[in-house]
Amino acid sequence: MKILLIAVAAWALLVASADAAEGVGRIPSVLGPSTKSCEKWAAERKSGGVVGWQYQQWLTGYVTAYNRWVEVGKDITSGMNAEGLFERIDVYCQQNPYASFANATDALIEHLRKQNKR
Numbered sequence: 001m002k003i004l005l006i007a008v009a010a011w012a013l014l015v016a017s018a019d020a021a022e023g024v025g026r027i028p029s030v031l032g033p034s035t036k037s038c039e040k041w042a043a044e045r046k047s048g049g050v051v052g053w054q055y056q057q058w059l060t061g062y063v064t065a066y067n068r069w070v071e072v073g074k075d076i077t078s079g080m081n082a083e084g085l086f087e088r089i090d091v092y093c094q095q096n097p098y099a100s101f102a103n104a105t106d107a108l109i110e111h112l113r114k115q116n117k118r
Contacts (some may be wrong), residue, residue, distance in 0.1 A: 024103070035102065037100060038089075038096055042090070056086060066109055094109065
């Protein structure tokens with residue numbers, strides 16, 4: 001019985017370790033238009049329609065959440081308005097049309113973080 005318990009405990013430890021290792025380096029799920037390409041962002045933004053507006057609202061919400069939960073009490077935008085954020089995404093997406101909108105957003109946040117450390 002003792003050997004069986006040790007074997008089960010060892011097996012459980014191995015399974016838990018494997019599950020933990022699989023999670024290393026994985027990007028957490030992000031919802032909304034983040035999975036779409038920069039090319040799609042550019043087309044929707046140019047059209048001025050509802051979907052472009054949804055992208056913009058997702059972006060401002062994401063940046064707001066970043067300020068609220070990561071940079072607690074700081075504003076990484078340094079007073080940049082929403083249109084300024086959209087224009088930064090435009091530049092990134094012109095250079096990287098096949099990147100995901102989530103990658104563009106991450107690049108924007110990284111740019112803003114570096115800019116604010118000066």
